[in-house]
Amino acid sequence: MIGRLNHVAIAVPDLEAATAQYRDTLGAQVGPPQDEPDHGVTVVFITLPNTKIELLQPLGDDSPIAGFLAKNPSGGIHHICYEVSDIRAARDRLKAQGARVLGTGEPKIGAHGKPVLFLHPKDFAGTLVELEQA
Template identity: 80%
Template sequence: MLGRLNHVAIAVPDLASATALYRDTLGAKVSAPQALPDHGVTVVFIELDNTKVELLEPLGEASPIAGFLAKNPDGGMHHVCYEVEDIVEARDRLKASGARVLGDGEPKIGAHGKPVLFLHPKDFSGTLVELEQV
């Protein structure tokens, strides 16, 4: 059921300096910043050979990462995103096992324009898990 690691998301307080570090010091290929107001973040993609890292900076008043950054002012790893072929099948299997799906349990269109769900960190070793249908 579990496919590729789509991305690791890192919440950062200062997108410009975090991007510069990955680009200039680590020599990584990075995208231009993309504002995603519907998702409350501005994102930079660090394009690695096999997957990507997404640097997320809060955008707007109700950013979903504002609370995380209040607790972790330096930033930190925010979530991992795994690809699945059928997100409804994955959700039903997870719910049957007792895992909690965040929100109303219905897939939403995520930052990449594809259906996503988030799973409760308490059920996944303290790790916020996003599933994305590809």
């Protein structure tokens, strides 16, 4: 069911510093910071030959990554995102298998403008999993 690894998202306390680490120290191709007010983050996309890394810094007072950074002040990997071809079919399969879909269970439009869902970390070895309809 799952297809490509769409991205690995890393929550960072200092986006400028993390961007410099990837651009200057690791020599990666790094984009400009983009505010995503609907998602409570400012994001920098790092383009690798086969996938993307997304550096996320909280934006606004109610950021979904604020709690993670409170627990992990240096930052850390926040979630991984797998592509699926049909997100509602994926959700129905997951629920039938007993996996918990976060929120209402209805896909939302994610930061890339595509339908996404998040799955409960306890069902996937402590890893927050995002599914994105590719």
